[in-house]
Amino acid sequence: MSIANEPAPETPGAQTLRRGLSILKLLARYQPEGLGVSDIARKLELNKATAVRLTRTLMDEQFVAQNADTRRYQLGPESFAVGLAAEPHYALQRIAAPHLRALALETGDWLFFSVRHGLEAICLSRESGDIPYPQASLRVGDRHPLGLGAGGLAILAALPEEEAEMVITINAPEIARRYPQMTEDTVRNLHQTARGQGYSVIPGVLAPGFWGIGVPVLRPDGQPLAAIVLLASAVRLGYARQATIAARLQRVSRDLMLAPSDS
Missing domain, CATH: 1.10.10.10 (Winged helix-like DNA-binding domain superfamily/Winged helix DNA-binding domain)
Known part of the structure; x- marks a missing residue:
């Protein structure tokens, strides 16, 4: 054999x-x-x-x-020296920082910026709001399979359908292992909803009692590079506010791709 x-x-x-x-x-x-x-x-x-x-x-x-x-x-x-050498690859995060900081001050909620890395999303930064920070939520450097968390789900939903299907098939077992309530069917349903409305909503999977809203940051050709996520307590993120926040995040996402780079 x-x-x-x-x-x-x-x-x-x-x-x-x-x-x-x-x-x-x-x-x-x-x-x-x-x-x-x-x-x-x-x-x-x-x-x-x-x-x-x-x-x-x-x-x-x-x-x-x-x-x-x-x-x-x-x-x-x-x-630090190695990080500086790699820094040009994270120029978008540097451009995003003041936008997310302003939005955190405006809303009082937590903002996160994650980038796509293959089949995962990696959190590069977070900006603090005025709500207590949930201990189970993202830290800078955390990585999750695409499809888990508002950022990874937003990136997944922006991929071409065939590619998204492949990613779900590959990532679903690992997602279910880490979060049993996130079955493959659940991921598919959340993906289809996010795909239809243009933003993702995750009801307290990673941080119980807190909801996340995510939007993708898209290249000119439509491919997702990154995601912006707002995290708020469930009582602060009712259905009416979800659409308002999503529209605000989408505006920031578009502004990022129009902003000149200082490199």
Whole structure:
């Protein structure tokens, strides 16, 4: 029997690299407060000795730094340098920031900006409103399969029908594993609704008691690049306000693509 299609076993070096990168990704989500080594080990399911060894190696290379007062680990100067090198790819997020900040002040709700990365949506920024922040909601750096969350659903609904169908088929098992109430049928129904109305509405799946409204940010050819999401408590986001907020988000989305880049 042929085993040509079986994946090669991961080498120790590749496993070490993957674990080190996982630490960097984790710390990116907990900036600027950072994390202690026990928290790193627990969240990544590593034994503490491994977490200490990897974190110290990252410190030696200046990708991680330790706060002298809190003893927590944070991203170091080399991480910043790598981020600057990649920054041109995130010019749209930089352009979006003042628009979302103004909208958060205007509405009092939370605003998020996520970009599409293959079959996922990655949260790049959030702007604070005046409501308490739901602990279960998005952090900067979080990534979700397209179809989960208002941003990922808005991007999914803007894709051509055949491509969207392929994405749903691939992502549905992972979405259902993480959120059992989000069955494939539920994702399809939410997708069709979002496709019909031009914006997505998610009723408290990721953050119970909070609703999200998402709109896509589209390239001139209609392909979705990103999504803007507003998160509000269910009592603040009745049906009448949903349409008003969606129209406001769509206006911001259009303005982003018309704004000149400073690069």
